Each structure stands twice: as C-alpha cells, then as structure tokens.
Amino acid sequence: MPVAAMTTARETDFASIVHGYQSNIWWYLRLLGADPSLADDLTQETFLAAWKAGMQRNEPATFGTYLRRAARSVFIRASQQRRRRPQAMPDVDLDAADAAWTALHGDDPDAGEAAIDQLRECVDQLAPQAKRAIELQYHEGRPGEQTADELGISHGHLRVIIHRARQLLRRCMEAHR
Amino acid sequence: MNTHRRTPPPLPPPPDDPQAAAADRLVDQLLGRALGDATSSPGLAGRILEALAAEMMTDDDEADFADADPHTPTETPDMNRSRHLSRTSRTPMRDRRKAQRNPDGASAWWLISATAATLAVAATIALAVWSQGNIDTPPNPTPDNPPSVHPAGDGDGAPKPVEPMFPEPERTSGAKLSWMIPPVFSADGKFVAVCRQSDAMLVIAPVSAFLEAGDGLAALPGAQKWHFNDARGPMLPGRQQADPQPHAMFCKAGLLSATPEDGLVFINTATRAITPLLDGTNQILSVSPDGMKVLVLHGSTRFVLHLAANGSVDKKVDCTTLEVPVETPVWSSNSNELFGTIANPPNVDDRSGQLRYRIFRQDVATGKYTWVMDGADIVAACAGDDKTLRIKPIRVTAVYGSGDTARLQVVAQERNWYDDPAHQGMSGTHTYGRAPRGSNPGSAEPGPPPPSWEFLVEGGKATLLQKRHLARYIDEILVLPSHDLTRFAFFQIAQFGGAGNARDPKVWVGSIDATGKKTESELKAEAFPAEWHNLHFQPIDHSDDGKLLMFVTGTVTLDRPGWDGPQGAMQAMRAGYTISQMWSDSTGSHVATPVFGLFRVDGATGSVTRVCGYGEKVPELDGKVTTVAGAAVNGAQWVPGSGTLFTRVVAGGGMFGRNGRESLLLINAADWRTR
Numbered sequence: 001m002p003v004a005a006m007t008t009a010r011e012t013d014f015a016s017i018v019h020g021y022q023s024n025i026w027w028y029l030r031l032l033g034a035d036p037s038l039a040d041d042l043t044q045e046t047f048l049a050a051w052k053a054g055m056q057r058n059e060p061a062t063f064g065t066y067l068r069r070a071a072r073s074v075f076i077r078a079s080q081q082r083r084r085r086p087q088a089m090p091d092v093d094l095d096a097a098d099a100a101w102t103a104l105h106g107d108d109p110d111a112g113e114a115a116i117d118q119l120r121e122c123v124d125q126l127a128p129q130a131k132r133a134i135e136l137q138y139h140e141g142r143p144g145e146q147t148a149d150e151l152g153i154s155h156g157h158l159r160v161i162i163h164r165a166r167q168l169l170r171r172c173m174e175a176h177r
Numbered sequence: 178m179n180t181h182r183r184t185p186p187p188l189p190p191p192p193d194d195p196q197a198a199a200a201d202r203l204v205d206q207l208l209g210r211a212l213g214d215a216t217s218s219p220g221l222a223g224r225i226l227e228a229l230a231a232e233m234m235t236d237d238d239e240a241d242f243a244d245a246d247p248h249t250p251t252e253t254p255d256m257n258r259s260r261h262l263s264r265t266s267r268t269p270m271r272d273r274r275k276a277q278r279n280p281d282g283a284s285a286w287w288l289i290s291a292t293a294a295t296l297a298v299a300a301t302i303a304l305a306v307w308s309q310g311n312i313d314t315p316p317n318p319t320p321d322n323p324p325s326v327h328p329a330g331d332g333d334g335a336p337k338p339v340e341p342m343f344p345e346p347e348r349t350s351g352a353k354l355s356w357m358i359p360p361v362f363s364a365d366g367k368f369v370a371v372c373r374q375s376d377a378m379l380v381i382a383p384v385s386a387f388l389e390a391g392d393g394l395a396a397l398p399g400a401q402k403w404h405f406n407d408a409r410g411p412m413l414p415g416r417q418q419a420d421p422q423p424h425a426m427f428c429k430a431g432l433l434s435a436t437p438e439d440g441l442v443f444i445n446t447a448t449r450a451i452t453p454l455l456d457g458t459n460q461i462l463s464v465s466p467d468g469m470k471v472l473v474l475h476g477s478t479r480f481v482l483h484l485a486a487n488g489s490v491d492k493k494v495d496c497t498t499l500e501v502p503v504e505t506p507v508w509s510s511n512s513n514e515l516f517g518t519i520a521n522p523p524n525v526d527d528r529s530g531q532l533r534y535r536i537f538r539q540d541v542a543t544g545k546y547t548w549v550m551d552g553a554d555i556v557a558a559c560a561g562d563d564k565t566l567r568i569k570p571i572r573v574t575a576v577y578g579s580g581d582t583a584r585l586q587v588v589a590q591e592r593n594w595y596d597d598p599a600h601q602g603m604s605g606t607h608t609y610g611r612a613p614r615g616s617n618p619g620s621a622e623p624g625p626p627p628p629s630w631e632f633l634v635e636g637g638k639a640t641l642l643q644k645r646h647l648a649r650y651i652d653e654i655l656v657l658p659s660h661d662l663t664r665f666a667f668f669q670i671a672q673f674g675g676a677g678n679a680r681d682p683k684v685w686v687g688s689i690d691a692t693g694k695k696t697e698s699e700l701k702a703e704a705f706p707a708e709w710h711n712l713h714f715q716p717i718d719h720s721d722d723g724k725l726l727m728f729v730t731g732t733v734t735l736d737r738p739g740w741d742g743p744q745g746a747m748q749a750m751r752a753g754y755t756i757s758q759m760w761s762d763s764t765g766s767h768v769a770t771p772v773f774g775l776f777r778v779d780g781a782t783g784s785v786t787r788v789c790g791y792g793e794k795v796p797e798l799d800g801k802v803t804t805v806a807g808a809a810v811n812g813a814q815w816v817p818g819s820g821t822l823f824t825r826v827v828a829g830g831g832m833f834g835r836n837g838r839e840s841l842l843l844i845n846a847a848d849w850r851t852r
Contacts, residue, residue, distance in 0.1 A: 015226055022222045027210070031203055040221060047225045096195035100203045116211040119204070123212070138212040163201075169208070170200045 020109035033092040046071040064107025122172035130165040363427040465512035481541040509579035515539045534571045558639045577662040584662040590629035631656045659721040665689040686780040704785040723780030732769040
C-alpha cells in the first residue's frame with residue numbers, strides 16, 4: 001500500500017494547526033498574565049506538548065479547546081516555578097479568565113478576528129466622548145494626561161470614562177454572542 | 178482651550194466579580210488589537226515549527242562514539258575481558274578517518290551528523306513552505322495522489338512513479354496513546370493506571386481496554402478519569418521535580434475509604450487503586466509486599482499508612498528520620514520493617530571527604546529505627562586499606578527476611594570527582610584515588626561509570642559478591658538475587674566496535690553463592706542475532722535456577738540503494754519508521770532502525786533462547802529481527818502476576834507521520850522459562 005494511502009481525514013498537518021492557533025494561544029497566555037517573552041516560550045511549549053500527546057489525531061473541532069487547556073497547564077507550571085523567584089507573575093483568577101475567554105473570544109482559529117470585528121462595531125455605538133477617549137487612548141496611543149487635556153477633562157474623569165466604556169463594550173460583545 | 182473641568186464622578190470600585198475583571202482585561206486586550214498596533218509575536222509560528230522539527234530529530238540522534246582504549250590499574254578477570262575486547266575493536270574509527278581522506282571510500286560515518294542536521298533544516302523549511310502555500314506545492318498525499326520520492330520526474334515533465342521506499346508497517350496491538358509517565362499495572366495485570374501530564378489527567382482502566390482501544394482517550398471502555406492540579410513542582414525538591422512519579426499505585430486492601438486527611442484520595446474500589454492527594458502534595462513511594470501498608474512522602478516528611486481490610490486507614494505513623502534518607506527504603510519480607518540508608522549523619526567529620534552512610538532498619542509500627550551497619554565498614558570492605566576511596570550513597574536494593582537475621586543486597590559505588598561539592602559544575606569520568614578506565618583519546622565516547630561493589634549483608638557482616646568495574650560504558654555486569662538472597666544470577670556483556678556501532682557481543686552468565694564464589698560460562702558466539710548492533714540489555718525477570726529473561730534492544734542496518742538522503746528519511750518517517758542512524762557511501766545509502774526482542778539466558782546451560790517477539794512484513798527483516806515498524810522502545814515493565822511484559826513503542830514520524838504515536842505493546846511471556 002502506498003504511503004499516501006495511510007492518510008486519514010483526522011490526521012491534520014500539524015504545521016497548519018500551528019499557524020491557525022498560535023495567535024489565539026499567545027493572546028490567551030497574555031490574558032493569564034504572561035509577559036510577551038514568556039508567552040512566546042509557553043506557546044511553543046504548548047504546541048510541543050500537544051504534538052507529543054498526539055492532539056492532531058483528535059477531532060479538529062476540539063483543537064482550540066485542547067490547546068487552551070494545555071496552555072493553561074503550561075502556564076500553571078511556569079507560574080509555580082516563578083513564584084520562587086523575585087519576578088513572580090501577577091495573580092490572575094484562571095477560571096475567570098477562562099470563562100471570559102470563552103464568552104468573548106472563543107477557540108476557533110478565526111475567533112480573534114471575529115471578536116475584533118465585533119468590538120469595532122460596539123465601539124461605534126459608544127457615546128461620542130467615550131468613543132473619542134477610546135480612540136485617543138488605544139488608536140493614537142496618547143498618554144492619559146494628553147487625552148484628558150484634549151477632551152477638556154481631568155485625568156481622573158478620563159479614567160472613569162474609559163472604565164465605563166470598557167464595561168459597555170463588554171456587555172455589548174456579550175449581547176452579540 | 179477649554180479650561181473648565183467638572184468634578185469627576187467617583188471612580189467605581191473594582192468589580193468584585195473576578196470574571197467581570199477578567200472580561201475587562203480581555204476587552205482591554207482586544208481594544209489594543211483592534212485599534213492599536215498590538216500583535217502577537219512575529220515569526221512565532223516558524224519558531225514553533227523549528228522546535229518541533231528539532232524535537233522530532235532528538236529521539237533519532239545517537240552519537241557515534243569511538244571505541245575505547247582502556248587501561249586498568251588493577252586487574253581482575255572480568256576487567257581483562259573488556260580490556261581485550263576494547264583493544265581489538267578499533268575498526269570503525271579507522272574507517273571514519275579513511276573515509277574523511279577518501280570520501281568515496283567504503284565508510285562515511287561522518288556523514289551521519291551532517292545528514293541529520295540537513296534533515297532537520299529541510300523538515301522545517303518544508304513545513305513552513307507547505308503550510309503557507311506561498312509557492313506551487315504538491316497537494317497533500319492522498320490515496321489517489323501518492324507522493325513521489327523524486328518529484329523532478331524522468332525528464333519529460335511527468336512525475337516518475339516510485340515505489341514506496343518503505344512498506345506499510347504492521348500494526349501492533351495496544352492503544353495509540355501518548356503517555357508522559359510510564360503506566361502502573363496492578364499485581365494481577367488486569368488494570369493499568371496512567372497519569373498524563375499534558376492535560377493533568379489520571380486514568381485507570383482495564384488493560385484489555387488499552388489493548389483494544391483505538392485513537393485517543395475516548396475509546397477506553399471502562400476507564401475512569403480524573404483531572405488534577407499538578408502541584409508537585411514546588412512541593413518536591415531536586416530531582417523529583419524533573420522526574421515525576423506515577424500518581425497512582427495499586428494495593429491489596431479491599432474497599433478503600435481513605436480520606437484527604439490521610440493524604441490519599443479514594444479512587445476505585447474495583448481496581449483497588451490508590452493515589453495521593455490529587456493536588457500533588459503527597460507522593461506514594463511504595464506499597465508493602467502484603468499490599469496493606471503505603472509509604473508516602475509529603476515534602477520532606479515520610480509516613481506509613483496502615484490500611485485495614487476494609488480499605489480505611491488504621492494508623493498513620495511518622496517515619497521521618499533525623500538524617501537525610503537515600504533512595505526509597507526497601508520493605509522487609511513481612512512488611513513490618515523498612516531497610517534503607519541515611520546520608521550525612523550529624524556530627525560526622527567529613528573534612529577528609531570520606532562521607533559515611535549508615536544502613537538503618539525502621540519499625541513501621543512505631544517509626545523507631547536502629548542501625549544495621551556503618552558505611553565505614555562497607556567502605557573498608559570495598560577498598561581495604563585504601564583511604565582514598567570515596568563512595569556515593571550506599572543503596573539497599575533487595576531484602577529478604579526481617580529483623581537481625583534479614584539478608585540485604587547492598588551496592589556501593591565510588592564517587593565521581595565532580596560529585597564533590599568543591600567541583601560542582603564540572604564533568605568527566607575521573608574518580609578519586611585511581612586512574613580511570615576506558616579513557617578514549619580523541620574520542621567522544623563517554624567513559625564508563627565509576628566502579629561499584631555488590632555486597633550481601635547478613636548479621637552485620639558484609640560479603641563481597643562482585644566488583645563491577647567496566648572498561649567501556651557499553652559494557653554491563655548484572656547481579657540479580659534469588660528470592661531469598663542465597664544465590665545471585667550473574668550476567669556480563671562486552672562488545673566490540675565503536676560505541677555508535679557496537680557489535681559481536683561476548684556474554685558470560687553464571688551464578689554467585691552467598692559466600693561470593695562465582696561459577697560462570699561463556700555463551701556461544703551466535704547467542705544474539707549477528708545483524709543486531711548496539712545491544713542494550715534490561716533484565717525483566719529471573720528465577721532461582723539462574724535463568725534470566727532479558728529485554729534486548731539494538732539496531733539493524735537496511736541498505737537503501739538510491740536513497741536520496743533527507744527526503745528519503747522524511748518518507749521513512751512518514752511511514753512510521755524510527756531512524757537511529759543514516760549514512761551514505763560508495764555502496765549506496767543505509768539507514769539503521771531500532772529492533773528489540775525478548776531472550777531467555779540460561780546460566781546453567783550457557784544458552785540463549787529467543788522467547789517471543791513481534792515481526793513485520795519487511796523482506797530484509799522477515800524472520801531475522803523483531804521490530805514494530807522500526808520502532809524504538811521506551812522502557813519495559815514486567816507484571817509477574819500476569820507473566821506479561823508491557824512496553825511503550827515509539828514509532829517514528831512525529832508530525833510528519835501517520836503512525837507517529839506511542840503504543841502500549843503487550844507481550845505475553847508467562848511461560849518464558851520453558852518456551
């Protein structure tokens with residue numbers, strides 16, 4: 001029997017899995033509290049572990065969830081090791097992060113793009129001042145003081161606006177999912 | 178500019194709901210991604226693929242070491258054998274040098290490492306290119322579109338059909354599962370417990386389910402699964418972190434009802450399996466021979482749980498000793514005592530570097546312990562008046578009986594020079610006080626381990642059974658006790674050739690009595706298949722009449738004329754083969770693939786018998802070797818109650834392979850003594 005005949009539908013090319021999911025896993029690890037450099041390392045470890053465990057033989061629909069759980073385990077192990085060092089990672093409620101990720105983001109390879117599109121729509125629905133504050137803060141990357149000056153409000157007031165805008169955006173995204 | 182500023186409303190308190198807080202952080206992250214320039218790490222996918230390719234190659238790389246050139250400061254008959262063999266085993270190194278002078282020569286071993294590195298790079302590039310689809314790439318292989326080994330074709334533009342280089346491998350029985358930790362079997366061989374670290378899952382299932390299972394965990398009928406929070410990292414010091422132990426063991430108690438306060442969690446009444454707390458704060462070290470006592474490690478505290486017949490914990494006894502215990506203690510025959518070694522006892526003057534280790538006996542009912550023997554007596558028995566000898570911790574490897582009349586098999590080994598705290602971070606094979614054996618000028622072959630001594634300790638007296646001083650690290654000496662420690666089976670092997678291509682083994686087997694008197698005979702030259710090279714031996718079982726059951730692994734060379742190096746290797750891996758070596762010379766291309774088998778070695782008759790094995794439909798190998806698709810085996814476990822050997826088979830392929838998966842392989846060899 002030719003080698004190619006041993007191909008099965010469930011054994012997906014692992015390289016395409018890496019390309020499809022690496023961004024999701026990296027951002028998920030950032031949500032858990034990993035800095036960019038650590039997220040790089042842990043993303044790599046996650047895929048190595050998944051490959052060793054033969055994840056590619058599972059149903060493709062389960063890849064995202066499997067990788068996220070693997071990333072969580074890898075992160076826990078890394079945090080345990082770091083707790084004994086000075087640069088401990090921030091305490092993050094992992095279950096809450098998981099729930100938020102599932103509710104607002106999802107594990108599909110294109111879930112990130114979909115969430116971002118949805119968020120843009122929600123930003124458009126904000127009140128003008130809040131929308132302008134969000135744009136100045138995130139799009140133009142202005143420091144808080146400059147943003148507050150441009151809007152003619154105090155820095156404390158700006159923080160309140162940004163905070164409430166985030167809450168509105170969260171509710172908006174939850175309502176659309 | 179508008180300078181009017183209203184009084185801002187008070188900042189709302191942080192949300193009490195952790196999920197809301199997490200969701201806010203996620204929204205913040207998404208805002209950065211949507212409106213800002215926040216991106217994930219560029220090039221990360223490529224780095225991951227490189228790491229995967231390197232990982233895949235790691236298992237297949239095997240150093241091609243040169244042969245040894247030992248010299249011996251103190252001669253014994255056993256050492257002379259190794260020395261003789263080593264001095265007459267220089268051919269591979271000469272061949273390599275000749276090949277370097279004449280690339281078209283008959284041997285080009287130096288190509289191995291270069292080819293392996295090329296393959297790793299080629300694999301990475303191929304993966305990246307295929308996955309991104311930036312160039313015209315061949316479609317993924319399908320039954321209607323088989324891949325071509327030579328895509329350039331025969332010149333007329335049409336792909337040249339090429340027969341597959343490797344046939345489809347035979348399937349083995351067993352679940353195609355990847356387990357990070359070796360499985361643990363119940364004494365009757367009916368149940369298996371495995372702990373998978375990748376997703377922190379503990380599974381206990383009937384062995385039959387494993388053998389019939391298809392892909393993945395979902396196809397394990399009758400299995401029970403538990404997720405746990407693996408917290409062993411911060412709890413266990415030193416090597417135990419990197420060398421995790423299984424989370425479950427089986428015992429003979431009936432319905433277990435241990436509680437978390439006991440350090441155990443009830444798992445399964447039918448299988449009688451127990452496990453430490455699933456948060457990983459405890460570690461089960463061993464179960465007593467009667468199956469009713471469990472030695473548990475909690476941090477640096479050790480305690481023994483006495484189980485009642487109904488499975489509840491009758492008594493919990495603190496068995497922590499004041500000094501640092503070495504290795505896991507061994508149970509006495511009646512399960513009432515533990516025998517072990519304690520290192521660095523207080524108030525010992527160690528300025529001479531002469532660490533002393535004492536053997537202790539501990540009553541598990543009270544936790545009290547007494548000294549059986551002082552390590553200084555062992556050192557004296559090893560070296561006599563040689564005051565320069567410094568030893569590693571003494572190990573108790575077997576116990577028969579109990580109390581003052583117990584018989585113990587004890588091993589003492591000389592320390593390496595770099596074991597001394599003053600030489601930390603250094604490496605080498607030099608030992609104190611004596612010249613090393615097996616020095617290999619210009620060779621990468623690692624030296625042999627430091628010498629060790631096997632003793633029988635009885636009634637406070639140590640009797641030397643065998644000195645184990647090897648000339649080369651590929652040699653081996655085994656001393657295996659009978660059940661009552663009155664006789665010891667003896668096995669010694671020395672091999673010709675380089676360490677990367679060891680061949681023509683010489684084997685001696687025999688027995689040693691309790692006084693240290695040894696009788697032995699040399700096995701016939703054709704004891705093991707001549708085409709098997711690089712033999713490694715793992716004793717599986719042995720009987721009091723001197724018969725040994727050995728699990729033997731090695732490699733076999735396949736000639737592949739026209740094989741085109743990396744691409745051919747990739748195809749081999751896709752077909753499920755593990756490649757341990759590959760090279761080309763004027764006669765063509767060659768690949769070495771791992772093999773294994775079970776052999777009975779009879780010390781009484783000096784014979785070797787092939788007990789059983791698996792074959793595959795490879796013409797060159799048919800009837801000659803035992804292999805599963807050129808699979809590498811990863812450890813083997815023997816379940817005496819079922820007379821069955823379990824091993825993990827790691828087929829090659831990795832991310833390329835359709836069979837790159839680990840299987841649990843079952844070999845039923847209950848009648849190995851007579852088969």
